[in-house]
Amino acid sequence: xxxxxxxxxxxxxxxxxxxxxxxxxxxxxxxxxxxxxxxxxxxxxxxxxxxxxxxxxxxxxxxxxxxxxxxxxxxxxxxxxxxxxxxxxxxxxxxxxxxxxxxxxxxxxxxxxxxxxxxxxxxxxxxxxxxxxxxxxxxxxxxxxxxxxxxxxxxxxxxxxxxxxxxxxxxxxxxxxxxxxxxxxxxxxxxxxxxxxxxxxxxxxxxxxxxxxxxxxxxxxxxxxxxxxxxxxxxxxxxxxxxxxxxxxxxxxxxxxxxxxxx
Amino acid sequence: xxxxxxxxxxxxxxxxxxxxxxxxxxxxxxxxxxxxxxxxxxxxxxxxxxxxxxxxxxxxxxxxxxxxxxxxxxxxxxxxxxxxxxxxxxxxxxxxxxxxxxxxxxxxxxxxxxxxxxxxxxxxxxxxxxxxxxxxxxxxxxxxxxxxxxxxxxxxxxxxxxxxxxxxxxxxxxxxxxxxxxxxxxxxxxxxxxxxxxxxxxxxxxxxxxxxxxxxxxxxxxxxxxxxxxxxxxxxxxxxxxxxxxxxxxxxxxxxxxxxxxx
Amino acid sequence: xxxxxxxxxxxxxxxxxxxxxxxxxxxxxxxxxxxxxxxxxxxxxxxxxxxxxxxxxxxxxxxxxxxxxxxxxxxxxxxxxxxxxxxxxxxxxxxxxxxxxxxxxxxxxxxxxxxxxxxxxxxxxxxxxxxxxxxxxxxxxxxxxxxxxxxxxxxxxxxxxxxxxxxxxxxxxxxxxxxxxxxxxxxxxxxxxxxxxxxxxxxxxxxxxxxxxxxxxxxxxxxxxxxxxxxxxxxxxxxxxxxxxxxxxxxxxxxxxxxxxxx
Numbered sequence: 001x002x003x004x005x006x007x008x009x010x011x012x013x014x015x016x017x018x019x020x021x022x023x024x025x026x027x028x029x030x031x032x033x034x035x036x037x038x039x040x041x042x043x044x045x046x047x048x049x050x051x052x053x054x055x056x057x058x059x060x061x062x063x064x065x066x067x068x069x070x071x072x073x074x075x076x077x078x079x080x081x082x083x084x085x086x087x088x089x090x091x092x093x094x095x096x097x098x099x100x101x102x103x104x105x106x107x108x109x110x111x112x113x114x115x116x117x118x119x120x121x122x123x124x125x126x127x128x129x130x131x132x133x134x135x136x137x138x139x140x141x142x143x144x145x146x147x148x149x150x151x152x153x154x155x156x157x158x159x160x161x162x163x164x165x166x167x168x169x170x171x172x173x174x175x176x177x178x179x180x181x182x183x184x185x186x187x188x189x190x191x192x193x194x195x196x197x198x199x200x201x202x203x204x205x206x207x208x209x210x211x212x213x214x215x216x217x218x219x220x221x222x223x224x225x226x227x228x229x230x231x232x233x234x235x236x237x238x239x240x241x242x243x244x245x246x247x248x249x250x251x252x253x254x255x256x257x258x259x260x261x262x263x
Numbered sequence: 264x265x266x267x268x269x270x271x272x273x274x275x276x277x278x279x280x281x282x283x284x285x286x287x288x289x290x291x292x293x294x295x296x297x298x299x300x301x302x303x304x305x306x307x308x309x310x311x312x313x314x315x316x317x318x319x320x321x322x323x324x325x326x327x328x329x330x331x332x333x334x335x336x337x338x339x340x341x342x343x344x345x346x347x348x349x350x351x352x353x354x355x356x357x358x359x360x361x362x363x364x365x366x367x368x369x370x371x372x373x374x375x376x377x378x379x380x381x382x383x384x385x386x387x388x389x390x391x392x393x394x395x396x397x398x399x400x401x402x403x404x405x406x407x408x409x410x411x412x413x414x415x416x417x418x419x420x421x422x423x424x425x426x427x428x429x430x431x432x433x434x435x436x437x438x439x440x441x442x443x444x445x446x447x448x449x450x451x452x453x454x455x456x457x458x459x460x461x462x463x464x465x466x467x468x469x470x471x472x473x474x475x476x477x478x479x480x481x482x483x484x485x486x487x488x489x490x491x492x493x494x495x496x497x498x499x500x501x502x503x504x505x506x507x508x509x510x511x512x513x514x515x516x517x518x519x520x521x522x523x524x525x526x
Numbered sequence: 527x528x529x530x531x532x533x534x535x536x537x538x539x540x541x542x543x544x545x546x547x548x549x550x551x552x553x554x555x556x557x558x559x560x561x562x563x564x565x566x567x568x569x570x571x572x573x574x575x576x577x578x579x580x581x582x583x584x585x586x587x588x589x590x591x592x593x594x595x596x597x598x599x600x601x602x603x604x605x606x607x608x609x610x611x612x613x614x615x616x617x618x619x620x621x622x623x624x625x626x627x628x629x630x631x632x633x634x635x636x637x638x639x640x641x642x643x644x645x646x647x648x649x650x651x652x653x654x655x656x657x658x659x660x661x662x663x664x665x666x667x668x669x670x671x672x673x674x675x676x677x678x679x680x681x682x683x684x685x686x687x688x689x690x691x692x693x694x695x696x697x698x699x700x701x702x703x704x705x706x707x708x709x710x711x712x713x714x715x716x717x718x719x720x721x722x723x724x725x726x727x728x729x730x731x732x733x734x735x736x737x738x739x740x741x742x743x744x745x746x747x748x749x750x751x752x753x754x755x756x757x758x759x760x761x762x763x764x765x766x767x768x769x770x771x772x773x774x775x776x777x778x779x780x781x782x783x784x785x786x787x788x789x
Contacts, residue, residue: 015396015399021567022285022548022551022567022569023551023552023555023567025285025286025327026286026289026290026451026452026552027552029286029451029452030450030451030500030501033448033449033450033451033500034449034499034500034501038396038398038399039451040356040398041284041285041286041326041327042327042356042360043285043327043329044327044328044329044330044362046361046362047328047360047361047362047363050359050360050361051359051360054359054396063567064551064567064568064569064570065570065573066569066570066594067570068329068331068594093566093568096576096577096580097568097573097576097577098572098573098576099570099572099573100573133541133564133580135564135566136541136564185559186559186560186775187556187559188552188555188556188559188565189552189555234772235772236560236771236772236773236775236776237556237559237560237771237772237775238556238560238767238768238769238770238771238772238773238774238775239768239769239771239772241501241768242501242502242504242505242768243501243502244501245499245500245501245502246497246498246499246500246501246502247499247501249449249499249500249501250499278659278660278662280660285548288548288549288590289549289552289553289714289715292549292714292715293713293714293763293764296711296712296713296714296763297712297762297763297764301659301660301662302660302714303619303660303661304547304548304549304589304590305590305619305623305660306548306590306592307590307591307592307593307625309624309625310591310623310624310625310626313622313623313624314622314623314660317622317659318660331592331594504764505764505765505767505768506764506765507764508762508763508764508765509760509761509762509763509764509765510762510764512712512762512763512764513762
């Protein structure tokens with residue numbers, strides 16, 4: 001499953017439009033290139049609308065939010081909704097910070113195919129009182145399970161909660177994905193990069209007819225498998241990122257399905 | 264030729280002012296430092312005008328365009344034109360995206376010494392219907408040859424079209440530069456970094472009396488030689504960038520002229 | 527001393543809020559994670575005020591200044607002053623560039639615990655005619671000693687001047703910190719990263735009762751020791767950064783005190 005969708009990414013090199021944060025932009029572009037997609041990081045309101053309408057998928061990430069970047073996000077998500085481009089919402093830091101919490105609440109109504117975040121962000125997005133601090137989760141994936149199911153059903157979306165074991169649901173089916181490595185928590189923007197890779201798989205799934213949950217699970221499995229391998233070979237967080245990008249570029253995805261439970 | 268100009272960069276450490284995109288800014292600064300120049304990434308309208316007037320060269324890159332960044336670009340290019348600072352235009356994503364296409368059209372009238380882009384960007388800048396998709400070229404360097412010659416003559420500039428073999432022209436003379444490595448297409452902003460290095464060589468050429476075509480060819484040859492060496496030694500795109508920066512810092516440029524044809 | 531404070535950073539993972547420049551943001555986040563802190567890069571005016579009030583420390587860096595980012599800096603520094611969050615001012619490029627020079631002058635009045643910069647920036651901040659060019663120092667640490675002492679006494683702050691040997695003073699006591707490696711001058715934003723690490727130690731010192739000079743000296747010593755080790759093992763500037771992040775994540779800080787003179 002994962003290998004087949006990864007093959008489609010490599011064959012079609014889908015254009016993945018990202019409106020993302022300042023910290024994540026370079027790594028997100030590089031993981032997309034490594035996995036075989038074509039990234040375009042475009043945030044201006046006018047350009048974002050143009051690009052989202054022709055992209056294979058759109059990724060909107062609320063880190064380093066500003067009113068101007070929020071305008072670009074709204075324009076991109078509306079354009080994606082109008083023409084049917086699948087898009088992912090990554091609600092970085094939602095909860096403790098008011099501007100991005102308001103903006104994420106608006107964006108949620110524009111039909112994201114996938115919402116991906118840590119447990120505290122998903123709790124906050126669902127209106128629960130998450131314990132997030134800055135951009136870090138202080139809640140566990142299990143703590144957010146009910147909120148994730150509720151969000152998925154209310155908005156007709158897939159909700160992916162990232163943690164030691166990731167939990168993904170479309171409100172009916174739940175899948176778990178293991179993998180990754182503790183060192184990924186010592187490098188910034190690895191979660192944002194996971195969101196970007198998920199965008200590439202959403203784009204590929206348009207050609208295969210796979211649903212968004214299948215695409216998101218495959219993306220999480222590829223990241224889990226390559227992150228685990230790179231984490232095991234790296235001497236620390238600094239050498240992890242080069243090793244991870246090499247692993248993403250080299251993998252055929254065949255070992256990734258073994259990380260997926262449930263279904 | 265290349266070794267001599269690289270020696271001048273190292274000796275004078277020219278200040279290279281970049282108004283560039285969010286994805287390219289760190290890598291561009293790092294390649295400039297590796298090659299021996301002093302980067303300054305300044306985008307505010309007021310500061311950009313101050314800096315462009317005292318810099319050795321200016322690099323303007325239209326990626327991640329916003330109206331505010333466009334104001335900084337116009338201010339910098341006008342200041343450079345007024346005092347004779349040579350400057351390079353890198354029209355990232357011009358063609359499919361309207362805002363940056365308009366801004367690049369304005370900037371082209373402000374006397375860039377060099378325009379560097381992929382084939383689709385150069386076709387679009389010349390008013391032809393390029394097939395660019397997002398920020399990727401879908402046309403070949405040969406497809407853009409006539410458009411490049413036309414742009415060079417109309418605006419009195421050097422046009423460098425990047426591809427498997429780069430083609431540079433001032434409208435009269437054509438030079439080709441080989442080198443580089445396929446892995447460079449799997450890392451973001453390597454083309455932008457080539458534009459930044461070209462800025463360093465434009466600054467050095469002010470002291471030697473070399474023309475802009477000579478400077479641009481030398482920069483492309485250094486990037487081609489070091490990119491080929493680093494690409495051959497790297498295990499993938501992740502380990503490529505550290506290896507490339509090391510190669511740029513270590514090279515004396517002597518092996519680079521062998522990559523240049525024509526003249 | 528250094529090992530004890532580093533242990534507190536690792537145990538408490540303080541939230542370090544950075545309003546920093548586009549070139550420094552990813553590396554600053556990554557050095558903070560490597561050292562054991564929790565970075566949050568938040569620049570919007572509204573969000574910056576919210577976050578600075580709850581953060582363990584705040585770092586404000588004037589590189590890539592814009593009027594909007596200046597608003598975020600003012601809001602964050604005012605919020606920090608109101609609730610007693612210690613904060614660090616890193617006056618990147620102050621002197622030759624007018625906007626950031628004005629903004630840094632305003633920020634200096636909002637009670638920074640530490641000001642960290644190169645010699646030219648400190649001279650300019652004190653109103654002397656520094657010889658800075660772009661963001662590079664053209665003055666020596668000794669040239670800036672009197673200006674640093676004067677700033678420290680006038681504003682009741684610690685002033686850290688970075689150079690081959692760093693000089694830190696609170697206006698009464700002077701400490702010198704050796705270490706680091708020449709290759710750090712060939713990678714962008716290593717000085718900004720030092721400022722970020724100093725923020726983490728300021729946050730840790732809130733729990734131990736150590737003063738800001740002690741915290742700043744410890745941060746400089748950790749950066750000096752890990753930078754020296756990574757510089758010695760790296761093949762060039764490209765391989766330096768991964769090696770440095772690994773060294774920061776691995777160090778227990780015990781070898782760092784040997785780099786500190788004076789007291």
